[in-house]
Amino acid sequence: MAQAVGVSLTTQAKESTLHPKFIRDEDERPKVAYDQFSSEIPVISLARIDESGDKRAEVCRRIVAACEDWGIFQVVDHGVHPMVVEGMTRLAREFFALPDHEKLRFDMSGGKKGGFIVSSHLQGEVVQDWREIVTYFSYPITARDYSRWPDKPVEWRAVTEGYSQLVMELGCKLLEILSEAMGLERDGLSKACVEMDQKIVVNFYPKCPQPDLTLGLKRHTDPGLITLLLQDQVGGLQATRDAGNTWITVQPIQGAFVVNLGDFAHYLSNGRFKNADHQAVVNSKCSRLSIATFQNPAPDAKVYPLKLREGEKAVMEEAITFSEMYKRKMSNDLELARLKKLANEKKLQEDSKNPKFENKVEPCKVLEEILA
Numbered sequence: 098m099a100q101a102v103g104v105s106l107t108t109q110a111k112e113s114t115l116h117p118k119f120i121r122d123e124d125e126r127p128k129v130a131y132d133q134f135s136s137e138i139p140v141i142s143l144a145r146i147d148e149s150g151d152k153r154a155e156v157c158r159r160i161v162a163a164c165e166d167w168g169i170f171q172v173v174d175h176g177v178h179p180m181v182v183e184g185m186t187r188l189a190r191e192f193f194a195l196p197d198h199e200k201l202r203f204d205m206s207g208g209k210k211g212g213f214i215v216s217s218h219l220q221g222e223v224v225q226d227w228r229e230i231v232t233y234f235s236y237p238i239t240a241r242d243y244s245r246w247p248d249k250p251v252e253w254r255a256v257t258e259g260y261s262q263l264v265m266e267l268g269c270k271l272l273e274i275l276s277e278a279m280g281l282e283r284d285g286l287s288k289a290c291v292e293m294d295q296k297i298v299v300n301f302y303p304k305c306p307q308p309d310l311t312l313g314l315k316r317h318t319d320p321g322l323i324t325l326l327l328q329d330q331v332g333g334l335q336a337t338r339d340a341g342n343t344w345i346t347v348q349p350i351q352g353a354f355v356v357n358l359g360d361f362a363h364y365l366s367n368g369r370f371k372n373a374d375h376q377a378v379v380n381s382k383c384s385r386l387s388i389a390t391f392q393n394p395a396p397d398a399k400v401y402p403l404k405l406r407e408g409e410k411a412v413m414e415e416a417i418t419f420s421e422m423y424k425r426k427m428s429n430d431l432e433l434a435r436l437k438k439l440a441n442e443k444k445l446q447e448d449s450k451n452p453k454f455e456n457k458v459e460p461c462k463v464l465e466e467i468l469a
């Protein structure tokens with residue numbers, strides 16, 4: 098199969114087999130079906146959260162328990178109006194349905210800040226993710242580069258600006274609760290961010306001819322403070338608490354936000370709050386859309402536990418900046434992927450030198466799948 102250059106994934110998805118660049122090692126492939134939903138992740142209503150008293154205390158208690166358990170919870174009655182959610186979702190679907198040349202006008206390969214790309218904006222990936230994204234920086238407002246925001250559909254800018262603002266308000270409300278839970282002032286976490294940045298990534302996962310061999314988005318933790326994720330009703334978001342041995346698929350709930358805690362929240366809480374370990378799987382029946390809003394600290398914000406409880410030792414030796422933390426995370430990920438690739442290549446070479454290999458009735462599975 099020829100390598101498609103300058104072609105969106107939506108177009109490549111029409112092939113009947115998967116291009117080898119999307120094929121994952123066996124240990125990384127999906128273990129649980131995209132639609133085998135679990136009810137493990139709590140769904141929490143934020144109705145009347147602003148009133149003080151028992152209601153707020155009960156909501157806080159449930160959120161904190163979820164943060165300690167999975168680093169994930171879902172929120173409903175969150176104040177982002179259903180019409181705004183519907184508008185954002187509709188425009189995102191319309192964007193991905195545009196012809197390739199329209200989407201590629203915003204191609205962000207080569208390090209551009211924002212726009213459209215297949216798989217990921219990170220360079221040097223060994224295996225590609227089965228997704229297209231369109232991404233833009235929405236806060237601080239001075240960071241907005243409208244030349245990198247799609248101009249089709251025509252309402253894109255107005256609708257996405259409104260959406261970004263409402264999600265920012267919801268994010269700040271959740272940070273107040275988490276700050277209180279950590280024994281800080283209500284503005285403790287937002288102060289630790291220096292300035293609140295926001296980046297939106299709209300993920301589109303086309304139907305996939307061989308979904309069992311690939312991932313929509315590989316296993317990861319989000320780097321920042323919290324992510325507010327909107328997903329459609331298809332399903333595909335999965336979480337693990339044991340480094341990828343077992344997985345659950347998060348139940349989609351119309352209009353709910355999935356809240357994922359990121360690495361920054363994990364370190365600031367001295368490891369008390371989990372950083373959600375998650376991935377997205379795809380399927381052969383229908384495409385899937387999710388909209389991730391990352392609430393991140395400023396690049397020079399300090400990464401270090403904000404408060405140590407009696408007898409606790411800090412989970413990090415020294416304070417670093419958020420941008421340094423991010424850089425180290427990315428280079429670790431790339432290095433791990435590179436080492437894994439080298440190990441696989443070495444194994445293939447050794448197997449082919451081994452005389453027993455030639456007599457085997459079953460060919461080497463990895464090789465067979467690479468050539469499929």
Ligand SMILES: O=C(O)CCC(=O)C(=O)O
Binds near residue numbers: 319328333376387389
């Ligand atoms: O599509 C999903 O459900 C997950 C998206 C995600 O984890 C991300 O964009 O970081």
Ligand SMILES: [Fe+2]
Binds near residue numbers: 317319324375
């Ligand atoms: Fe994520």
